Amino acid sequence: MSSQLISLVNTDRIIGKHVFGNLYDIDPKVLNDKDFLHNLVLEAVKIANMKLVEIKSWNFGGKKGGVSVIALVEESHIALHTWTEYNYATLDVYTCGENSNPQAAFEYIVSQLKPKRYQMFYADRSSE
Template structure:
């Protein structure tokens, strides 16, 4: 079976059991995302993060390949992550793994969307693959 050609990869991640202190800290999330872009071989162009009152952060890192974004709910230990890249240079799955590790997520539901699959009639479609991961046992990464 041949590999499907795609313009981009879009990862939509539901991260649970995350460290609430990290999820409430816009500066720390910015640091994590900027490093995640490096880990994922992406070229950072800009970033913006906003801390809500009383809690929560929304933010985005614009990369040459597209973006990394987040919305957090520290009181629930939950983060909604979005990593989208175009081209062949970036490694978005490495960025996702890095963010989940730094957020100390215990669980992740991940959807990988292959976007920009060209059809014969000059239209485009996408394909979705979804999986779940238990990331840390007993809350510390050890069995």
């Protein structure tokens, strides 16, 4: 997929751009570093030209522990969830902002987590 998403600009409808995916074989130390992941998502908000409302991060212990980071932005959200036992993460970047770029946020996070492989999907969630 190219690094630019097709711009969907029409003032008579809601613009919905959703980039999401799965990241595999990531260093478990990175996946369990709440501060690093929090700052990573915070920077992705800026890169995507989104306006932060609030960001929260949680560590989850136990056998399938990991971290979740949720950034609520005026345009929608970025959600990152990690599972250290599986060296795995899911990433969800959704925006209804005409000038925001969810793919830029997704690609930035992938570049910093350095998975051995990943899947990226795009859904147009605009109104008709």
